[in-house]
Amino acid sequence: MNHLNYYRLPWNLTDNSISWLEPTAKCNLSCYGCYRKNEVDSHKTLEEIKSELAVFKKMRKSDGISIAGGDPLLHPDIIEIVKMVKADGQKPIINTNGIALTKELLTRLKKAGVYGFTFHIDSKQNRPGWKNKNELELNELRLYFAKMLKEAGNISCAFNSTVYEDTIHFIPQMLKWAEDNIDIVQVIVFILYRAVNNSLVDYYLGSQKIDMNELVYNEESEARVDMKAQEVVSVIRKMYPDFDPCAYLNGSEQPDDFKWLLTGRLGRHGKIYGYMGSKSMEIIQTFHHILFDKYLAYSSPKLTRKGRSMLLLGLFDGKLRKTLWKFLKNPLNIFKKLHYQSVMIIQPVDITTEGIQSMCDGCPDMTVWNGKLVWSCRMEEQLKYGHNLRTYFKNIPIVN
Ligand code: SF4
Numbered sequence: 001m002n003h004l005n006y007y008r009l010p011w012n013l014t015d016n017s018i019s020w021l022e023p024t025a026k027c028n029l030s031c032y033g034c035y036r037k038n039e040v041d042s043h044k045t046l047e048e049i050k051s052e053l054a055v056f057k058k059m060r061k062s063d064g065i066s067i068a069g070g071d072p073l074l075h076p077d078i079i080e081i082v083k084m085v086k087a088d089g090q091k092p093i094i095n096t097n098g099i100a101l102t103k104e105l106l107t108r109l110k111k112a113g114v115y116g117f118t119f120h121i122d123s124k125q126n127r128p129g130w131k132n133k134n135e136l137e138l139n140e141l142r143l144y145f146a147k148m149l150k151e152a153g154n155i156s157c158a159f160n161s162t163v164y165e166d167t168i169h170f171i172p173q174m175l176k177w178a179e180d181n182i183d184i185v186q187v188i189v190f191i192l193y194r195a196v197n198n199s200l201v202d203y204y205l206g207s208q209k210i211d212m213n214e215l216v217y218n219e220e221s222e223a224r225v226d227m228k229a230q231e232v233v234s235v236i237r238k239m240y241p242d243f244d245p246c247a248y249l250n251g252s253e254q255p256d257d258f259k260w261l262l263t264g265r266l267g268r269h270g271k272i273y274g275y276m277g278s279k280s281m282e283i284i285q286t287f288h289h290i291l292f293d294k295y296l297a298y299s300s301p302k303l304t305r306k307g308r309s310m311l312l313l314g315l316f317d318g319k320l321r322k323t324l325w326k327f328l329k330n331p332l333n334i335f336k337k338l339h340y341q342s343v344m345i346i347q348p349v350d351i352t353t354e355g356i357q358s359m360c361d362g363c364p365d366m367t368v369w370n371g372k373l374v375w376s377c378r379m380e381e382q383l384k385y386g387h388n389l390r391t392y393f394k395n396i397p398i399v400n
Contacts, residue, residue: 001230001245001258002256003248003255003256003257003258005278006245006246006247006248006278007246007247007248007278007279007281007282007285008247008248008249009247009248009249009260009262009281009285009295009362010285010286010289010295010362011249011295011362011364012362013060013362013363013366013373014059014060014061015060015061015289015294015295016060016061016062016295016362016363016364016366017062017063017064017294017295017297017364018062018063018064018065018066018093018297018364018365019056019060019062019064019065019066019090019364019365019366019367020065020066020068020364020365020366020367020376021049021052021056021065021066021067021068021081021085021367021368022036022068022069022070022072022367022376022379023043023044023049023067023069023072023075023077023078023081024039024042024043024044024069024070024071024072024074024075025037025038025039025042025069025070026038026039026040026041026042026043026069026070026071026074026075027069027070027071027074027097028071028074028097028099028100029071029097029099029125029126029127030126031097031120031122031124031125031126031162032124032125032126032162033124033162033164033193033194033195034216035194035217035377035378035379035380036069036070036216036379036380037216037380037383038070039070042070043074043075043076043077044075046077046080046081046084049081049084050084051371052367052368053065053084053088055368055371055372055373056088056368059373060366060373061293061294062090062294062295062297062364063090063091063288063292063295063296063297063298064090064091064092064093064115064116064297064298065085065088065090065091065092065093066093066095066118066365067081067082067085067092067093067094067095068095068376069095069096071096071097071099071100072094072095072096073094073096073099073100073101073105074100078094078109079109079112082094082109082112082113082114083112083113085113086112086113086115091115091116091297091298092112092113092114092115092116093114093115093116093117093118093156093158093297093298094109094114094116094117094118095117095118095120095160096117096118096119096120097119097120097121097125097127098117098119098121098141098145099127099128101117101145101148103148103151106148106149106152110152110153110155114155115155115156115298115300116155116156116157116158116298116300117145117149117155117156117157117158118158118159118160118187118189119142119145119157119158119159119160120159120160120161120162121138121141121142121145121159121160121161122135122138122161122162122163122167123135123138123167124162124164124167134167134170135161135167135170135171135173135174136170136173136174136177139174139177142159142177142185143177143181145157145159146181146184146185147184149184150184150301154300154301154302155300155301156186156187156298156299156300156301156304157184157185157186157187157301158185158186158187158188158189158298159178159185159187159188159189160188160189160190160191161174161189161190161191162191162192162193163190163191163192163193163227163232164223165193165223165224165227166223168227168231168232168235169235171190171232171235171236172235172236172238172239172240173239174188175188175236175239175240175343176239178341178343179265179267179269179271179272179341180269180270181269182267182268182269182339182341183268183269183301183305183337183339184301185341186298186299186301186340186342187298187341187342187343187344188341188342188344189343189344189345189346190232190343190344190345191346191348192227192228192229192232192345192346192347192348193224193225193227194217194225194348194349194377195217195225196212196215196217196225197225197351198212199394200351200355200393200394201351201355201391201392201393201394202391202392202393202394203389203390203391204389204390204391204392205385205387205389210385210389214384215380215381215384216380217380226350226351227347228257228258228347229257229258229259229261229345229346229347230258232345233261233345240272242274242275243265243275244263244275244319245258245261245263246262246263246264246275246276246277246278246280246281246319247261247262247278247281247282247285248260248261248262249360249361249362249363249364250361251352251358251359251360251361252358252359252360252361253350253352253354253356253357253358253359254350254352254358257347257350257358258345258347259346259347259348259358259359259360259361260344260345260346260347260360260364261344261345261346261347262281262342262343262344263275263276263342263343263344263345264276264280264281264340264341264342264343265340265341265343266307266310266311266323266338266339266340266341267307267338267339267341268336268337268338268339273323273326273327273338274319274322274323274324274326274327275319275320275323276310276313276317276319276320276323276340277318277319277320278317278319279313279316279317279318280310280313280316280317280319280320283313283316283317284296284313297364299340303340304340304341305337305338305339305340306340307337307339307340308334308337308338310338310340311323311324311327311338346360347360348360348377349378351391354393355391355392355393356390356391357390357391359375363375365377367379369382370382370386374388375388
C-alpha cells in the first residue's frame with residue numbers, strides 16, 4: 001500500500017476533527033491493554049472541565065469532543081458535561097465500555113445533546129458476564145448496544161476494539177457482523193495493541209533513565225507491540241479482497257506509516273457494494289470545513305443512510321463510480337437505502353529505526369493537561385513526570 005495513493009487527512013494540531021476530554025480516570029473495568037491508570041478519586045470538577053474546554057476553544061478547532069476516561073459514565077455530572085460540550089458547538093461523543101449505560105441514562109444523555117457513542121468492547125477486558133468470550137461471541141453484546149441507540153434514535157454508534165496478535169484473525173468476521181448491521185453501526189475501529197518495549201529501548205527524562213515499571217503501560221508483554229495497519233488490511237482482504245482505504249494520518253517520524261487508516265464502505269444489510277475513494281473523502285472534508293469551519297469527525301445515522309446521494313461523488317471518484325455500477329446492477333436498488341460505514345485502523349506509538357517514538361501526525365486524540373495540549377495516550381508520562389519521555393536504543397548500532 002503506497003500512502004501517496006490515499007488522501008492525507010488535513011487534521012492537524014490546531015484544526016482537527018476531534019479532541020479528547022477526560023472528566024475522570026475512574027473505570028469499572030481493567031482492560032489488559034489500557035494506557036490509563038484507573039484512579040478512583042479522579043473526577044474533575046465542572047470548573048476544571050470548563051477550563052479544559054476553554055483551552056480547546058482557544059487552541060484548536062474540532063467537530064467532535066470524545067468524552068473519555070476512565071469511563072465517563074461514572075462521572076456524576078456526565079449530563080452537564082455533555083451539555084457543556086454541545087453548548088461549545090461541538091458534537092459530544094461518549095467513549096465508554098457501556099457497563100453503566102441504562103435506557104434511562106441514555107434518554108437523559110440524548111436530551112442533553114449527546115451525538116454519538118464509541119463502545120470499547122474486546123475480549124481482553126475481563127468484563128463481568130462476558131469473561132473468556134472471544135471477539136465473535138462479543139458481537140451479541142455489541143448488538144445489544146447498537147439496538148439500544150437505534151431505539152433512542154439518531155445517535156451515532158461506533159465500536160472500538162484493541163487488536164492483539166492472538167485476536168487479529170477475528171477482524172474479518174467482526175467486519176462481517178458490522179456489514180450485517182450497517183444500518184445501525186456507523187463506525188468500527190481497530191486499535192493496535194501497544195505497550196512499553198523494554199527489550200528495545202530505554203526511556204529518559206532529560207539525562208535521567210526512567211524505570212518504566214512505574215507506568216501502567218509497562219507490561220513486559222510477550223505479545224507483539226509493533227503490529228502495523230497494513231497487517232490488518234491484509235487479514236481483512238482474505239475475506240474482502242476489494243477492501244480499500246481512502247485516507248490516512250502518517251507518523252510524526254515515519255511518513256509512510258498509516259497511523260490512522262480510514263476506509264469508507266457502502267452497503268446494505270449483508271452486502272458491501274464498494275468503497276469510497278480518496279477524492280470523495282477530500283471533497284467531504286473540504287466542503288465540511290468550508291461550510292462549518294471545521295473538519296468532519298462523526299456523522300449521524302440520518303446522514304450515513306444517504307449512501308445513494310454519496311454515489312453522486314462518483315463524478316470525481318473512480319472507486320465510487322465502480323460502487324455505483326455494482327449497486328445499479330440491479331436497477332431496483334435505486335429505490336433501496338444504501339448505508340455508509342467507516343472502518344478505522346489506529347496504529348499508536350511506534351519506535352522508529354532510530355529509536356524515536358513516532359506518534360500520529362495530526363493526533364485527533366489530543367487532550368488538555370496543565371493548560372497545554374498533550375497526547376492522551378501518553379498522559380501517564382505527563383501526570384508522573386510533567387513531560388513526555390524520550391527513548392533511546394539500548395545498544396545504539398554503530399553505523400560505519
Ligand atoms: S498519538 Fe496517541 S492519542 Fe494521538 S491518536 Fe495516536 S494513539 Fe491516539
